[in-house]
Amino acid sequence: MKVKVISRSADEFTRERSQDLQRVFRNYDPDxxxxxxxxxxxxxxxxxxxxxxxxRPFIGAMDGHVDAVSSMAKNPNHLKGIFSGSMDGDIRLWDLAIRRTVCQFPGHQGAVGGLTVSTDGRVLVSCGTDSTVRLWNVPLPSLMDSGDIFNSEAKEPLAVYVWKNAFRAVDHQWNGDLFATAGAQVDIWNHNRSQPVNSFEWGIDTSISVRFNPGEPNILATSGSDRSITLFDLRLSSPARKIIMRTKTNSIAWNPMEPMNFTAANEDSNCYSYDARKLNEARCVHKDHTSAIMDIDYSPTGREFVTGSYDRTVRIFQYNGGHSREIYHTKRMQRVFCVKFSCDASYVISGSDDTNLRLWKAKASEQLGVxxxxxxxxxxxxxxxxxxxxxxxxxxxxxxxRHLPKAIFNALHLRRVKTDSERKKTENRRAHSAPGSVAEVSVRKRRIIQEVE
Known part of the structure; x- marks a missing residue:
């Protein structure tokens, strides 16, 4: 006679990490x-x-500046460090973990127009309305982690470049030694030279923002006060392409995962995503703000971007979504001038007119900790x-x-009424006109006045 013995392992019918909970076996048969x-x-x-x-998206505020926060920059080699510049010329390095100032960089006599950090994370470049560009040595992350507070008087710039016009923005080249400044014209600088190595201008208007392409180091995009968005190629002596919109663009951000696409933060309270290879129409129009959008920054994943607006709110958009998925606001927060995504895409930092930097969770209900x-x-x-x-x-x-402040709720309602009225007026005009006499132009093409090549 044969006897079959049934043997079972305890690991097969108990859950991991706990020997007292029974594992639940499930049959996924839909019947x-x-x-x-x-x-x-x-x-x-x-x-x-x-x-x-x-x-609970709001984590905390970082108070230290005595004037409005005008610009910010993140260090690609250090997760919890962020630089901020204010209207009074003060530049600070913050530790996001403890929300304290780690180091100060005094030197500018006017507002700090822009901040950027080199790709290797060793050099901080700042520019301002005092017509100077200053290079600073970035403290090592090991010294920051040790908790040492640097003496602000000991921080001297590595180099000071004096130029003939004020600067509005600066951006460093990805995987290169060049950086670009925006002012009366677009100037290309090298760390080792006190004069620009190249200058670009297309018209006589002021450049507002400049951004290098993360995929192609020689391509950069700028926006000007003449309502233009221009693409430059450092390998050419002239600009590549240019479009003129109905309103001014305050900031530009490239998608790090799709380097051919960029999003423009516009004065008409909308964001427009473009493909650099096809600028005759926007790929997507991102709506919801009720006032001018001042700054924009993409998440490292390339799936979302954050915007800061003059309507005192911060919004997070999907890269292909027409409406925001989150809106952040507080009673004390004033006009938002600059926003940044953290390098791990988990947090959002905003700088506003009330001299504070605020730290938010990218996902409002995400659980912090282990x-x-x-x-x-x-x-x-x-x-x-x-x-x-x-x-x-x-x-x-x-x-x-979403719970909205009363002013923004009323402004959105008013905008909705105006949009419906314009749409109805266009439909009536088309219905009572000769066929084909009233052209139908999509919203994506309507905001572009002219395309120049």
Whole structure:
């Protein structure tokens, strides 16, 4: 007679990290789970509600400047360090973990127009309205982590370049030794030379912002006070392409994951995403702000970007979304002049007119601190369930709902009334005119007046 012995391992029927909880075996056969969609819909609904309950995006404010924060820059080699410049010429290095000033860089006699850090993270470049460009030595991350507070009097610039016009913005080349400044013209500088190695201008208007392309080091985009967006190639002696819009562009940001695309923050309270290879129309129009957008910055993932506006709010957009997924505001925060995504895409930093830098979570309901593996799996499951049922009316209503300040709520309502009125007027004109006499122009092409090559 043969006897078969049944043997079982304890690891097969108990969960990891705990020997007292029984593992639940599930059969995913749809015939056995007839109520699967109903159960998951309720879970998606509850997950959307819990996200609203646990939404606490504001982490803290960093107070130290005595004037409005005008510019910011992040160090690509140090996760928790960020530089800020104010209207009184003060430049500070902040430690985001402790929210304190680590180092000060005094020197500018006017407002700091722009800040940027070299790709190797060793040199900080600043420019201002005092017509000077200053190069600073960036403190080592090891010294910052040790908690040493640097003496502000000991920080002297590595070099000071004096020029004939004020500067509005500066940006450093990716994987190179060049940096560009925007002012009366676009100047290209080298660390080792006190004069620009090249200068570009297309017209006589002032350049407002400048950004190097992350994929092609010799391509840069600028915006001017003549409502233009211009693409330059350092290998050519003349600008490459130029478009003129109806309103001025205050800032430009390239998508780090799709270097051919960039987004322009415009004065008409909209953002416009363009493909550098096809500038005759915008790829996407991002709406929701009620006043001029002052700054924009992409997440390192390239899937989102953050904007700061004159309407005293910070918004986060999907790279291909027409409306914002988050809006951050406080009662004390004034006009936002600069915003940045952290290097790990987990936080957003904003600098405003009330002299404060504010630290926000990129995901309002995200849990800070250590997350256990089982917790992480549950968060991922709930996020997947929400994405699966986000098109249903009740889930969609909860996910999209935002509490807005009264002024912004009224401004959005007024804008909606104006938009509907213009659309109805155009439809009536087209209906009572000869066929083809009233051209239908999409919103993506309507904002461009002229394209110059």
């Amino acid at each position: 056995l789970r007839s109520q699967e969609k109903s159960v998951e819909y309720v879970r998606a609904l509850n997950a959307a509600k819990l996200d609203k309950i646990f939404a 997350v256990l593996p089982r917790e992480r799996k549950k968060h991922e499951y709930l996020e997947a369930v929400k994405n699966r049922y986000k098109h249903l009316p009740e889930v969609k209503r909860i996910v999209r709902h």
